[in-house]
Every structure is written in structure tokens, then in C-alpha cells.
């Protein structure tokens with residue numbers, strides 16, 4: 001992989017629900033990319049649950065990302081930790097950042113600018129669970145957002161909720177009419193009086209208010225390309241769920257979801273975590289490691305549909 005010709009790509013990993021495998025995937029995908037010769041930085045931006053260091057078998061250390069945000073460290077590169085794995089660095093400690101209700105846009109922009117200026121080919125950000133506004137913004141500001149979902153109804157439900165919130169948040173930046181903006185706010189509440197449950201239903205209402213904004217909404221859906229990884233797959237029927245989610249997104253949301261692939265449920269994942277050795281290093285031939293490796297090479301060969309927006 002040529003360093004000179006490789007554009008820096010920021011992937012954010014989020015959505016789903018707790019325990020869907022975001023951190024496992026972030027770590028192991030990062031290692032796969034680093035093994036291809038790319039320089040990779042992993043960023044642990046999980047609320048109160050920063051644990052990428054454990055996946056990598058290293059101790060949490062200081063300084064952290066928070067030191068950069070609070071201006072105790074001037075350059076983000078000074079917060080990078082060497083993982084002991086060639087080409088792979090780690091940035092940790094964002095507990096008090098992305099989920100804090102009072103994170104200022106200026107802080108987010110400063111952080112994003114700093115992240116974008118890191119010397120690296122790939123930057124993978126583990127966003128943790130939940131859909132706090134800051135998490136959504138980060139998801140939207142990246143080059144490519146990846147949702148990790150498991151084949152359980154609760155996880156799938158959370159994924160739709162995350163996607164809907166992210167899309168509505170994005171829409172608010174592009175529509176101009178005040179009444180459409182407030183309608184979007186209203187639609188964010190599932191129990192809204194207008195009974196709007198899907199982006200299509202929202203679009204129908206927007207058409208009544210402002211045709212121009214309705215067009216903007218359709219155009220925005222066209223360029224919003226989130227990605228999906230289905231994890232902990234146990235059967236052929238489970239694999240199909242990825243395709244069903246993709247179709248449902250198209251049908252009810254008007255959003256093109258890119259199904260990056262699936263990872264099988266494999267006890268070697270838990271074994272490797274207990275040993276604090278990343279699976280793709282500990283047992284590269286295990287089924288889950290092979291799935292992750294395949295998805296990582298897909299990432300390496302594709303450029304995300306850039307959907308970056310400033311908050």
C-alpha cells in the first residue's frame with residue numbers, strides 16, 4: 001500500500017447496542033489494515049467504557065484525549081500511544097467528551113481538525129453505544145460511519161433509531177425553513193403528535209410545507225451512505241438480516257446502507273479477549289478473524305462515500 005497515494009480516511013464505528021462488538025471490530029480491523037502496511041490510529045471515544053487498550057493488551061496510560069481537549073497538551077500527536085504493533089497507534093480517554101451534554105461545537109471541530117491532521121492512513125474511532133448528539137455529529141463528520149449490529153431485534157431496533165437520528169440531524173443542517181426544522185425536531189420524538197415514524201413520512205409532511213426543503217431532503221438522502229457490519233452471526237438466516245436491514249432502510253428511510261459484511265459468532269473472540277491478545281494476531285485462522293480480515297480488506301480497497309458535515 002503506497003503511503004503517498006493513500007488519502008487519510010476516518011471511519012467511525014458506532015450504533016447497535018452495548019456488547020455488539022464495536023471495540024472488538026475496531027481493534028481487529030485496525031490491526032488488519034496495519035498489517036497491510038497502512039499507518040493506523042485507533043481512537044477510543046467510548047463513554048465511560050474506554051477499553052481498546054485491553055483489547056490490545058496494554059495498560060491505560062496518560063496523557064489522554066481529554067488532556068488535549070482541556071488544553072493540557074497542545075498537540076494531538078503527543079497523546080498517541082505506541083501499541084507495540086507495527087504501524088498501529090492508540091488514542092484513548094474520551095470519556096468526558098463525546099457524551100457530555102455540553103460539548104461545544106467549537107471543541108468538536110477542534111478535535112476533528114486535529115484528528116484529520118494526524119499523520120496516518122486510517123483513523124478508526126470507536127464511538128461506543130448510544131446516540132447522544134455529539135456521537136451523531138462525530139458519526140456524520142467522519143468519512144465513513146459504520147454501524148455494528150447483531151441479529152437480535154433489540155440491536156436492529158437501536159440501529160434504525162441511530163440511523164434515523166443521524167439522518168434527521170444531518171437534515172437540520174440543510175433545510176432552510178424554520179417550520180421544517182421544527183418539524184424535524186418533532187419527528188425525532190417517537191411519540192410525536194404528527195405520527196411521523198419514518199423519514200418517508202417526514203418527507204411527505206415536508207412536501208406540504210416547503211417543496212424546496214423536500215428536494216434538499218431527497219438530495220441529502222442520496223449522498224448519505226452509512227455502512228453496516230453484522231456481528232455474532234450464528235446461521236445462514238442471520239446473514240440474511242444484513243440484507244433485510246439494507247432493504248428496509250431503502251424502503252422506509254430512502255437511505256442507501258452499504259452492507260460491508262458479517263462476522264460469525266466464534267468463541268475464539270472471547271478467548272482472545274481473556275488472553276488480552278487481539279484475535280487476528282492470536283488466532284488468525286479462526287472463523288471470526290477471517291471475517292474481520294475480509295471486511296478490512298474491503299475497507300482498504302474502497303473509498304467511503306464521504307458524508308462529512310460540520311456540526
Ligand SMILES: Nc1ncnc2c1ncn2[C@@H]1O[C@H](COP(=O)(O)OP(=O)(O)OP(=O)(O)O)[C@@H](O)[C@H]1O
Pocket residue numbers: 017018019020021022023024025046049128129231232233263264265266267269270273288
Ligand atoms: N463475533 C463474535 N463472536 C463471539 N463473541 C463476540 C463476537 N463479537 C463480540 N463478541 C463478544 O461480545 C463482547 C462485547 O464485545 P465488544 O466489547 O467489542 O462490544 P462493544 O460493542 O464494544 O460493547 P460496548 O458498547 O459495551 O462498548 C466481547 O466480550 C466478546 O466476547
Ligand SMILES: [Mg+2]
Pocket residue numbers: 022023024046049051126128
Ligand atoms: Mg466497546
